[in-house]
Amino acid sequence: MKWKFALAEERNEKYVICNADEGDPGAFMDRSKLESDPHEVLEGMAIQAFATGANEGYIYCRAEYPLAIARLKIAITQAEERGFLGDHILGTGFSLKLHIKEGAGAFVCGEETALMASVEGERGMPRLRPPFPAQSGLFGKPTTINNVETLSSVPWIIRNGAVAYNSIGTEKSKGTKVFALAGKIKRGGLVEVPMGITIREVVEEIGGGTGTNRAVKAVQMGGPSGGCIPESLLDTRIDYDEVNRTGAIMGSGGMIVLDETTCMVDVARYFLDFTQLESCGKCTFCRIGTRRMLEVLSRICEGRGVPEDLQTLDELAVQIKDTSLCGLGQTAPNPVLTTLKYFREEYEEHINDKKCRAGKCSSLCDYVIDGRACTGCTVCARKCPVGAISGERKKAHVIDLDICVRCGVCRDVCNFDAVKVV
Ligand SMILES: Cc1cc2nc3c(=O)[nH]c(=O)nc-3n(C[C@H](O)[C@H](O)[C@H](O)COP(=O)(O)O)c2cc1C
Known part of the structure; x- marks a missing residue:
């Protein structure tokens, strides 16, 4: 649909953009594709440009991916040398010049309007849509933005046909x-x-x-x-x-x-910590609301939660979702909302019983070794990062709770299920 809209725009200058910002912590799908087969992505962009009538494009890749950038540069040069990119591709009237733009690692710059602002040299902040990028995008020109994964599947679809692609997947989600x-x-x-x-x-x-x-x-x-x-x-x-x-x-x-060693309140706090830090600050509820939510979650994890906190979280979540301009704010409360929906009892335990059943919230739990189950194998003592565990070989070990930092490593490494959270 985006390509169709861009094609319908009767303008001389149009752009294509490959979104290789990959801002999600822990994600490396795009990096892997760009490092291993950059040509597939370039071919996808050439088809994207041909289909929409664009002659110039950008690959927005985070600067933390130096190998991907180096290989993309090589691939662009190789493609230009062979006439697959540049002027008069394969001797036709179609030309495409591709540039690489390195992003400085802001999560919000993966959002397409913020990404385009960043390419233009502006501060990476989203803007209202409409106008949609397909009508007025980069430098005010019609622009199609697609992800690395999307673009790399385009050559396969052209080669094998839409019917073959659509034969994989579900009614609405193909491939x-x-x-x-x-x-x-x-x-x-x-x-x-x-x-x-x-x-x-x-x-x-x-x-x-x-x-x-x-x-x-x-x-x-x-x-x-x-x-x-x-x-x-x-x-x-x-x-x-x-x-x-x-x-x-x-x-x-x-x-x-x-x-079960994961605390769901802690997980919600972890992700919200990320989104509130990455909020660009343009929308008030995203900027301040995520911060207030984080404060509430931190309080609960530290054993200072009060019963009204759950309602505050629910209310803030709805307001942030409803009033944010871009997907960052609109989705930031999701980790909190889903954990409240499916694991509400864990929040209640933290607040009412001052307990963290998973053993993650250090203010709310102690680790002890069950002397009957401990074989004295010494693994926990050797792995404890703060030297809190002592005991003789083949005899039950003990944890000094004054030294213990409740990291849970002893429980993770114990082969006899002897480390308990109380
Ligand atoms: C806060 C935020 C961050 C985003 N980060 C990325 C990203 O890192 N990579 C990406 O491809 N899309 C990201 N997106 C989605 C893009 O805005 C856009 O929808 C996507 O590039 C479209 O690609 P597709 O049509 O090929 O799926 C992000 C969206 C938001 C709201």
Whole structure:
């Protein structure tokens, strides 16, 4: 649709942009593609430009990806030498000049209007739409912006046909999707799966489960703008609409597996810490509301939460979503909303019982070693980063709670399930 709108604009100058900002923490799908096969992305951009009538384009790639940038530069030069880019491509009347623009690593610059402002040399802040980029984008000209993954699938679609592409996936979500599988997972890394496969199949069959002998508690999908999907919903199919219905989003493809050692309040705090820091500050609720939400979450994690905090979080979340200009603010409350929806009892335990069942919130838990289960193997003592564990070999060990920083490493490394959270 974006390409169609851009083509319909009768203007001499048009642009194409490849969004390679990849701002989600932990995501590396685009980096991997750009480092391993930059030509596929360039070919996708050439088709994008040909289809929309553009003659100039930018690849907006974060500066933290020096290898990807170096390989893109080589690939552009090679393509120009062979007549696949530059003037009169393959002897035709079609020309395309591509530039690389390095981004300075601001999450909001992945948002398309902020990205274009950044390419123009302005401060990376989003603007109101309409006008949409396809009508008035970069330097006021019709512009199509697509992601690395989208562009790299274009040559395949042209070569094999739309029917072949549409034969993969679900009614509304076609083709394949790449995920960065991370967290408590036996086989982590990049996986490309057909749309329509369930989250459970990805986590259990492809990823091999948690690999920690502990059950999956939830899967966080969609990066900082996403949400936590509980184990009971893991049979949800990977489809844009079905994932949205859970309160999470597909996003760029982050999939973080969480087991019972993960505190869901802490997870919400972690992602909100990121989004409030990355808010560009243009919208008041995004700028100040996310900060207030973070303060409330921090208070709850530190054992200073009060029952009214949950209502405050609910109210702020709705207001931030409703009043923010761009996707950053509109989605920032998602990690909080989904954890409140599916794991509300954990919030209540933190507030009412001053307990963190997962053993993550250091003010609310103590670690002890069960003397009957401990074999004195010494692994925990050797791995403890602050030397809080003592004991003789083959005898039960003890944790000095005055030294312990509640990092949970002892519990993670214990092969006998002897470390308990109280
Ligand atoms: C705060 C924010 C950050 C974003 N970051 C990225 C990003 O890093 N990479 C990306 O491709 N799209 C990102 N997007 C989405 C883009 O704005 C845009 O929708 C996308 O590039 C369109 O690509 P597609 O049509 O090929 O999917 C972000 C959106 C928002 C609101």
